[in-house]
Amino acid sequence: MLVGGRVGVRAGAALDREVESDRPIPLRFAGYAAIFxxxxxxxxxxxxxxxxxxxxxxxxxxxxxxxxxGHVIGRIETLxxxxxxxxxxxxxxxxxxxxRVGRGSGLSFGYRVRxxxxxxxxxxxxxxxxxVSLVTIPMQPLARVHMWSG
Numbered sequence: 001m002l003v004g005g006r007v008g009v010r011a012g013a014a015l016d017r018e019v020e021s022d023r024p025i026p027l028r029f030a031g032y033a034a035i036f037x038x039x040x041x042x043x044x045x046x047x048x049x050x051x052x053x054x055x056x057x058x059x060x061x062x063x064x065x066x067x068x069x070g071h072v073i074g075r076i077e078t079l080x081x082x083x084x085x086x087x088x089x090x091x092x093x094x095x096x097x098x099x100r101v102g103r104g105s106g107l108s109f110g111y112r113v114r115x116x117x118x119x120x121x122x123x124x125x126x127x128x129x130x131x132v133s134l135v136t137i138p139m140q141p142l143a144r145v146h147m148w149s150g
Contacts, residue, residue: 026074026091027098031145033107033132034086039121040140046124051081053114054129063090064133065097067110073097076132085143088132097134105145106135 036048054061061079065071074097078089088107092098110133115126134145 025095025098026093027101027148028077028089028091029101029105029145029148030087030089031105031107031147032085032143033088033109035140035142036083036085038140038142042139043121044124045121046085046127048081048083050124050127051086051129053126055079055081059129061129062131063092064110064131065094066135067108067131067133069131073134079129079132086129090132092134101134101145101148103145103148106138107143107145108133108135108139 034046034051036046036050039045061076062072063074063076065073073094074090074092076088076090078087080087086109092101110130111124112128112130113124113126114128117123117125138144
């Protein structure tokens, strides 16, 4: 069931660190694009299992910059749910973006709601995952890059 019929966005912490523009590429990073059971700034809570159906389909999920559909910046190597959230390991092939990535850089995802429940906050139970993005402006402050190498 499509709830609301709109595409939404979840975001992580801001890109808060400038690094040298000569950082080698590709750059690999790991982090969380979504955190389970924690309200975001928009009043949504993503529940465990919300991505299970999409991940089981093994669709190609693009890695974007700032949710811009035409701005693919690399590729996702691993995408999985764990006890904390939607964990991503990815490679950035764009030198300009790689120069901005560091610990605390924001992560986010684009989605469509298949099943949700309105309580005090909106609970997101089943989502179609459309893309994962490195972002500047966070929706979910805990969704961020926690390791990188390049």
